[in-house]
Each structure stands twice: as structure tokens, then as C-alpha cells.
Amino acid sequence: MLVTKAVGIDDVATYVPRLYLDARDFAKERGIAPEKIAKGIGIEKMSIPDAHEDAATMAAMATLKLMQKNDLQPKDIGFIHVATETGLDEAKPISCYVQGMLEQIYGEGSFEHIGAPETKFACVGATYAMIDRLAFINSGWNKGRHAIVVATDIAKYDLHSSGESTQGAAAVALLLKENPRLMVYEPDSRGFGTRDDQDFFRPVGRTTAVVNGHHSIGCYLRDMRVAADAFRMSMLSSGLVTLSAGEGITDHVDRIAFHSPFPKMVEMAFASFLIHDWRGLPRWRRITRQTGPEPDRKSMADVEFYVSEPYREFRKRFTTTPEFKAEFEKKVKDSLEALKLIGNSYTASLWLCVDSSFEAKTNDLAGKRFAVGSYGSGSSAIVCSFIVQPDYRQVADGFSLMQDLSRRRKISVAEYEDLHEQRLDLHRGIEAPRNEFVLDRIGEKETDFGYRYYRFVK
């Protein structure tokens, strides 16, 4: 018989660039009504990387922070596993560039014993990587070493495109180990929902994504519904949860964080989640007395239904009910505080939401079930859960995302456009680097053409 160990997330370290673009400045410059961004999609500020930053420096910064605050040494680490859709090389993983940067601090060759792959699946990649690293530790194959999973991304769309207002950048490093202090992973609650779709992608050679925003919302909700069904089934069939009369599976979830391309998407996702879970329950009568009946699905496929006008209107009415509002306030709202100030950060977004939820300190989460709904275009969703540990505050009190966000420098739209179009020299960005890894130069010789050289600047 296989006995499962307690494995999970021990600590989290976040990194955001020191620059931000104010969404109001941006809206004004683009001739968009400011409330369309602030209220329509829920974004107030967007994180913008400086000229010397890229997905690898951000990943290295988050990893270094995680190492330092836990006083970890290279020998303690078995894996540095990066997930990104801002890959820098088709063959070399960012993880290995990160290793090189860390070895500038910890000594050349100090990480030679590690595994360092990169995982790709749009914004859901880090959740895939996390589950695989946890399974590896759970199997006892880690020889006592911890794993670091790093989500790092720069969300970038063409200037003047519709996606431009959902840009952002961040990295999050998760420390995974046995007997974690923050949250223990529940292996019996995992559900996937995966479809070959074309809502958002970035063919090799393009620096910005091709996106069909409207369709992508439908894909997100479809995959999340499939994953949530599998999550529910898994919890029930394993005996992890037993439903009392009138209960839905969401009654057994105390907190939930979702992938957030923009905060408003999370409201839609959570509403769809609840509608699907509550539909057959006694409370549904009370809900539909307020909202009117859920529209007839007819022969529509999932995506078609979820983006249809009648369903959207129904969902909007649902979000005005006291029942929805209470659930959202209690289980979701805190997770979005940081996101409003960052914008999209693809793989990192979900884990920023998790961090944000813990930074809010609005109530005691010890012993509570914390679920995550992770989505990646293309497309795939994962829903899974954790149990928050008794002494989690000791770790969570060290989270510094909100503090970091308060110390940034605002840039002008002109400065943002210079950075976006890579008009600034690596060494002549907006802010002089200090105490950080920088992209120092890019190779130009025949044998190093395009190779990236990094350096730590004190």
C-alpha cells in the first residue's frame, strides 16, 4: 500500500519590477474612458519591466529572495523548475539561466546536482510544474531535497491593441517540501480540463501574443467547468469530502484563487463556478427568484453558451445577489488586491493571488481548505486544493508583495512605449539597477549569437 506524505507549499517569494504604468494615464493617452479599465476589467496599475530585466532576471530575483529568507543552501535544493510563456530560448530553459545567476552568489558549480527543466502551457504551466514536483517529493525520490518552482512572465501585447490594457509582469517562486509550513497539498482533489483551442497563442518568432479575448473567456470557463467537475468527483469518490443534504462542493472550499488575466475575469470564473455547483441545490430556488431562470442552453456547446448574451446577463444578475456577494467577499476578494496593481503576469498571476490572499490577514485560515483554479490558453485548466497549516502565519507574515508594490516608481506613457519597443539600451533603462540581477549583454559572435549574459549588480 502506498502511504501519502504531507507535501506542499512551504513558502512563497514574489518579485515585481520597480516600474509601473498608471492605468488612468494609459487610458487618457489611448482615448479610453478610465473607468473602462479600472472598473471594466479591474486594473489600476501595470507592472513594467525595466530595460535590464527579462523573464530570467525576474525568476532569479524571486528565487534568490526565497533562498535568502529561508537561509537555504544549494545542497538543500533538488530542482529549480521554471514555468513560463516568455521563454528566451527554444532549447535552453530559463531555469538554467537562473542557475547560472544563483551560482554568481553561491559559487560556480554549487547547483550542479539539480534538475532544471522548463514547463510550457500558457498561464497554467506553473501549476503543472508544481504538481509534478510535489509528486516527485511525495514519491521520496527527492533524497531529502526541496524543490523550487518559479512562475515568471511578461504579458505583452501590441501597442494600441485590445490586449494592451491587460499587460503586466511578475515572478513567483514556490518552495515545495515535505511537512510544509504554509499549505499541504490534497492529492485527492485534482481535476483537469483540457481542449485543443485557439483563444490565445504566440507562434514562434512573434514577440506579442495573438488573442481572441471574447473566445478566451469562453474557453477559460469551459475548461474550468470540466476541471471543477473532475475536482468534485475526485473529492467525493476518494471520501475526502462527504456532502450533507443541500450542500455543494464549494461549501467545502474556504478560499479560492483563480488565474487572473484581469481581476474581473475572476468574478466571472467564480460566478460560473457557483452557478454550476448550486444549480441542483435547494438554494437555487432562492437565487433564481432574484435572477430569473438560467437561460436555456439549447444545443449550444460550452464555449458558445458561456459567451452568449443571455448567459452573460444571467451571470451578471447572479453576481448582484447577496448570496454571491457573501461568498465572493469571504473566499475570493482578498486574492485580487495585488493583481489590480500588477496587471496580467500569466503563469505568475494565480500564485500572486494566493500570496495576496495570505497578505490580507482578514481572518484565520488555519485548517481551512484553499483551492486554486488555474487556467492556460490553448487550453487547459487545473483545479486542486490545499489545507492551510496551523502555523502558517509565521510564513505568511514574511510575504512582502504589497509592500514591494507600494515602493515602485510611476513611469510615463512615453517611457512605457520606449520600454515596450525596446528602444532603451540595456544599460540605460529608467532606474539604475541596484542589488539585482541584470541582463548585461546579448552575444553577437558566431558561437554565442543571441546568448544572454547576466550579472549581479550590487
Place this chain on the structure above:
Amino acid sequence: MLVTKAVGIDDVATYVPRLYLDARDFAKERGIAPEKIAKGIGIEKMSIPDAHEDAATMAAMATLKLMQKNDLQPKDIGFIHVATETGLDEAKPISCYVQGMLEQIYGEGSFEHIGAPETKFACVGATYAMIDRLAFINSGWNKGRHAIVVATDIAKYDLHSSGESTQGAAAVALLLKENPRLMVYEPDSRGFGTRDDQDFFRPVGRTTAVVNGHHSIGCYLRDMRVAADAFRMSMLSSGLVTLSAGEGITDHVDRIAFHSPFPKMVEMAFASFLIHDWRGLPRWRRITRQTGPEPDRKSMADVEFYVSEPYREFRKRFTTTPEFKAEFEKKVKDSLEALKLIGNSYTASLWLCVDSSFEAKTNDLAGKRFAVGSYGSGSSAIVCSFIVQPDYRQVADGFSLMQDLSRRRKISVAEYEDLHEQRLDLHRGIEAPRNEFVLDRIGEKETDFGYRYYRFVK
């Protein structure tokens, strides 16, 4: 206590394009002495994909073959996990394109329950993916479902570049499950060796790799030495192997397959492996009586030493000893039969070697330890091992790589160059597609620009 299950490789399916370029024709056209390719690096033919093929169609072909020959249904599969360095999109994994192709056969949505990430680490990516999928199954998190790991790659270098003679293409799909028929994985034998290096890479936006061949050989040997040391240590400390007086760890390895950018590299790798293992053993005196003493390493770092003239000369003399020859003949040689006829195929190469070893039928492998030495530039090596199962022949007799290779069509250098430079229309390649997945068209609209559409052609 954690009890480990028997997990491993149940079956293997390979796919190679139906076209090949004869290395002699190529050498003649390029003004290279033919023996420089045939004997110097060990390549006789190179697999060349047709105009309608890419890394995704090849992966789908290998996966479909694996599904069909095992009569698997979508519900049996929990993961389709692709590893490649021929990625087609920075966000969307090839795995998901493969899912879409399979659903043309098995029904739309039939794989919606799967996980489908893509792993990147040059040529070692598939080994990373395999270990992670095995850990997932070993943890019992797979809910009884099997996993398919697919290695797929097209090795492509600039026309007239030094790498041009080591091109090739192939895909290999591995069926991973509990109680596998072919080989059981040994979790106590795994070693990694990873360094941030620049021997070979392909910055985003480039269609061909940047390679420093000489340096890459040194990196391969350095990482393999580190991984082999960890492999040895792991085997000994876990009690998996106990060394008798005068024994080396390689005495407990019955077969070994290596990543093979070109077959000659495997000879170098195995020689270095043995030199490192035998150096302190009684037999070393007998060896050095034939070869002369191993050159003094002085203060040279690993890579420097491994590419130094004196070491290379010593290693060459070592490969002429009867001791080396006997080991190579017994443990390695069979694995290279297919490779000579394919060329490099990056992630797929190692697993083609494993397949090839089983197709040779030169002796009974039941109960034997089969090790693999996997290397990816950038750089990382993994050494790990399996135990061949009693009834492995039932599976291995179904391997058809050598047969497939014998049925290919030879193309001219002119045809090869047309394919290389993508001068042929997708629908006007060299051979008309039959019974296969094809790349049918690439999106040109604003919302699907660069998206790839695939179709099954009967």
C-alpha cells in the same frame, strides 16, 4: 513508510519521416570526404521531414501508433506530455496540438480529462518528463490512468554549416504505467549533472541552432560525469548495489543507451564513463599498460580536460583496448543501429537508442539492468536505470523502427534543400501523405495568425 510501486516503460512507439538523405550524396555535394561522415561521426542517412510534417505531426503519429497497438482508449490516458526543442508556439504546448489531432480519430473532447504540458531542456527534456510522469504514477495520483511521454524533434542547422551533417528528425512515444511489461524504473539510481553553459542554444526567433560543437562535447562529458557520480552514489547509498572487491559501478550495468547527436559521440561518452569508473580499480593497471598513463589533469576544469588533446588521444587509445571493445560490443553497440540511419533527433535520440537496443535481439535481456545517459545542451545530464522485465520480448517484438527505416524514400540534395528552406507548399511535398496527420494550413487572419491547422489524411 512509503512503499514504492513498480512503475516504468510498458511500450515504445517510434515515428520517422518517410524521406531520407544519403550521407554520401550529401558529402559529395558539399565536397566533404564521405568517410568523414560515415566513419568520423557515424551517420549513413539523415531523416528529413516532408513539407506537410512538423514536430507536432510526428508526435501525433508516434502517439497514435502507441494507442492503436495497445488498443488504448482516451479514458485510459491521464497525460500526454511532450518534450521538444522544436516548439511551435511560445504559449501553446505541442501536447495540446497532439490532443487535437487524436480527437479527430477518437472524438472531439474525448481527451478533455488529460494533462498536457510541454517540457523544455534541449535533448534531455523527454527524460525529465518521463521521470516526472513516473513519480506521478508512483504517487498513485494517476487514478489508474497511464501516461504518454512523447519526444519529438527536428534537428536543423544552417545550410553549409558544420552542424548540417548531424541533422535528422524523429518522434518516440513512451507508454508509462504501473507493472510495465518492458522495463521497471529504479528510483534509487538517478543522478543529475547540470550547469549553465552555452554549448548549443537557439534564441527565440531563430529557426536554426547556434552550436559550438567542440565545446558541446566537453559539456556533455562533464555533465555526464557529474550525473554518473550521483548515479553511483545513489545506487550504493540506497543498497541497490554492493560492490565486490575490484568492481566498478559499470559492472552492475548490463546495457546502456546514451543521447546520440551522432553515433561517434556515444563511443566517447561510454569511454569516458568507463575511464572514470575503472580508474581506481585493479584492472586499470592492465589498461594503462596498453594505453600509457592517463594524462595529468593539472588544474584544468572538466570541460577543458575532456576536450584537451592529450585526454582525447588517451581516450582514443582506450577505445582500442580489448576491454573497452568487449564492453562496448556487449552493452552499447546494438543501441546505435537505428541512429546511423536517422541522424540527430534531439529529445528522441536516446529513446530511439533504447528501442534499437531491444530490436537487435542479440541476447536475452530479461532481469538485466538497462541504464540511460541522457544529455541536453545548456546543459544537463541525467543517468538512471531500469530492470528489463521477464516477458519483455512480447512487447519488444512489436517494435518496428528498423522496418520503418527500410521502407523510406531517398531524396536528392536538391529536394532536401527545398525542404530545408521551406520552398515547397504544404500540399506539394515530396511524397503524397497517406494514413497520417498533416499540417494543413497556417492561419492568416488577425485572430488566428500563425495558428496551425492539422488534418488526418487517409
